Amino acid sequence: MAKITPFKGLRPTKELAASVATLPYDVVSVAEAREFRKDPYNFYHVTRSEIDLTENVDVHSQLVYDKAKENLDAMIADGILVQDKEPCYYIYELVMDGRSQTGLICGSSIDDYNNGIIKKHEFTRPEKELDRINHISATGAQTGVVFLAYNDCESVERVISEWKQAHQPENDFTASDGIRHILWVIDDYAKVASITRYFSQDVPCTYIADGHHRAASAAKVCAERRENGYSVSGEEAFNYFITCIFPASQLKIMDYNRVAKDLNGMVHQEFVQALEKDFTITRTGTVPVKPTQPHEFGMFLDDGWYRLIAKEGSYTTDPIGVLDVTILQDNVLDRLLKIKDPRVDKRIDFVGGIRGMAALEKKVTNKEAAVAFSLYPVSIQQLFDIADSGNVMPPKSTWFEPKLRDGLVVYMI
Numbered sequence: 001m002a003k004i005t006p007f008k009g010l011r012p013t014k015e016l017a018a019s020v021a022t023l024p025y026d027v028v029s030v031a032e033a034r035e036f037r038k039d040p041y042n043f044y045h046v047t048r049s050e051i052d053l054t055e056n057v058d059v060h061s062q063l064v065y066d067k068a069k070e071n072l073d074a075m076i077a078d079g080i081l082v083q084d085k086e087p088c089y090y091i092y093e094l095v096m097d098g099r100s101q102t103g104l105i106c107g108s109s110i111d112d113y114n115n116g117i118i119k120k121h122e123f124t125r126p127e128k129e130l131d132r133i134n135h136i137s138a139t140g141a142q143t144g145v146v147f148l149a150y151n152d153c154e155s156v157e158r159v160i161s162e163w164k165q166a167h168q169p170e171n172d173f174t175a176s177d178g179i180r181h182i183l184w185v186i187d188d189y190a191k192v193a194s195i196t197r198y199f200s201q202d203v204p205c206t207y208i209a210d211g212h213h214r215a216a217s218a219a220k221v222c223a224e225r226r227e228n229g230y231s232v233s234g235e236e237a238f239n240y241f242i243t244c245i246f247p248a249s250q251l252k253i254m255d256y257n258r259v260a261k262d263l264n265g266m267v268h269q270e271f272v273q274a275l276e277k278d279f280t281i282t283r284t285g286t287v288p289v290k291p292t293q294p295h296e297f298g299m300f301l302d303d304g305w306y307r308l309i310a311k312e313g314s315y316t317t318d319p320i321g322v323l324d325v326t327i328l329q330d331n332v333l334d335r336l337l338k339i340k341d342p343r344v345d346k347r348i349d350f351v352g353g354i355r356g357m358a359a360l361e362k363k364v365t366n367k368e369a370a371v372a373f374s375l376y377p378v379s380i381q382q383l384f385d386i387a388d389s390g391n392v393m394p395p396k397s398t399w400f401e402p403k404l405r406d407g408l409v410v411y412m413i
Helices: 014-020 030-034 062-077 110-114 126-139 154-166 189-202 212-227 268-275 324-334 353-365 380-388
Strands: 010-012 081-083 089-096 099-109 146-150 171-174 180-186 206-210 240-247 256-260 279-285 296-301 304-310 348-352 371-374
Touching (some): 014 171, 062 081, 089 154, 089 189, 099 146, 146 212, 154 189, 180 189, 206 240, 212 240, 256 324, 268 279, 268 296, 304 324, 348 353, 353 371
Antiparallel strands (some): 171 180, 256 348, 279 304
């Protein structure tokens, strides 16, 4: 059963919350983050602290991590961020295009992560883990929330709903991208205890939706501190990591699309002919192809859009093989383009579905890529099934929207 804990969150003052909150560090480029450099309240000063250093700085240098600590300490000293006096839970609701999802921000157990109570569906990359390990170690804080999901649980959702109805939110603002963010603080001891109990009794496991590297990094920081004798009771703050846990029925996965830098020496007519072995192909020209069903793909080349339908026999029916990301990887990226490992190959890039079909076209027309593919999104149930089976999805299989904001609640270790 899931073990969670309340904690003393470090939070922006009510009037500054909207100014502080930022997108997760790993969905913005350094250039995008630098646009906010002159804003003293923006949390990119902590999560992307390279914006406050020269442009030629190595983003993984110790200078960057030291600057993150300096900036976090300054935000605390200046009263921008204030730590709660007692351990709390935090209700976090996001509203996008009329659809809302409400989760619980809490500390989730590192032991649950290590023992498979918190289930994973992706491999992690050592260099990305090391980046967050260094960031956590330097700042003494987990600044990015790990997004978890669970099968709907009436007891948990009832308590959360009752609190929302009976209390005014601490924060309620709409960000520049149109997404509304609402935060309640659960500071009542009895309610906190009941939520902890309900999770331990009624929620058998949780699933990482987004944040595999943040979770893995927190686990390794915990292991290091345990090995160095910092753990006495097992309940020290570093034995947990900050998560926001949502019921599965409220979540939406968007498509996570691919672009390839070249056609592996083929001209595009030759490439299209090679695809006919595994796909039925229709050219749509200027009409973008956003797939509406599994095994349908869009493809954009320099002469326009194509619709691809995977032929029977080009994929298996096992939980991994049936995924569209697997079909594309096996039959196109690997077989034709010789992109064997998309986790490390520099010839492939990934574009979140939130950016739309126009972003794929732009990559090709600007000569940043030779071909772009749009995919049908993975379902929540597919994610759960694969995690339950102990398997992992191909990298960059899921794109969740809306994105949780960094800086609204920080977990100090």
